[in-house]
Amino acid sequence: MPLMRLLFSIVFGIVLGLTVHLLSVLGLPKIASGDAYSRLAAITPLNAVMQLPVADANNSPIPFMDPAFAQAICRYDLTAGPLKLKVPVSPTYTSLSFYNRNNTAYYAINDRSAGRKIIELDLMTEAQHAARPGDPEVTAADRLIIDAPTPTGLIVMKALAAEPSLMAQAQASLQAATCTIDTSSASAPSDSKAGAEEE
Secondary structure, three states: OHHHHHHHHHHHHHHHHHHHHHHHHHHHHHHOOOOHHHHHHOOOOEOOEEEEOOOEOOEOOOOOOOOOEEEEEEEEEHHHOOEEEEEEOOOOOEEEEEEEOOOOEEEEEEHHHHOOOEEEEEEEEHHHHHHOOOOOOOOOOOOEEEEEOOOEEEEEEEEEOOOHHHHHHHHHHHHOOEEEEOHHHHHHHHHHHHHHHHO
């Protein structure tokens, strides 16, 4: 009998420890005050592209920055409307990664999958996508639409500098990137309503 109690206590302790560990790992990103979004909120504008300095041992605003890449950030807030993003691709390699407010990646694209010299896409919430009027002339091939799981988040843009001498060229491609709220989609319904009233 004492042996059974000892085994039960050991198994119970292991299960309890695993449960606490799992809850801690899953909960920390949501309760942490010094997460990537919070740190970048202090140094980046909203709904605009900001170039990050080249990473080195003493300067890395976000974790795991690769010094072989030029990097830029767009910290977005979709409450005012969908976001239009345009990023010219660099001669070597360009990638975009999308993160929600809890720093979880939910989408990624690179120049090879885009197949164009400029990566263009619309970012919006599911509600904004559902309310968007259908346009038969705009197909999925014409415009990439991404549904963001949260209204706020981060877009990390990277351009590879295959050699240190090419870093300025990689930075220039990201410098030309734009990340702006699409005001035309907000005004479209009112414009169509005004046209109907005139008729």
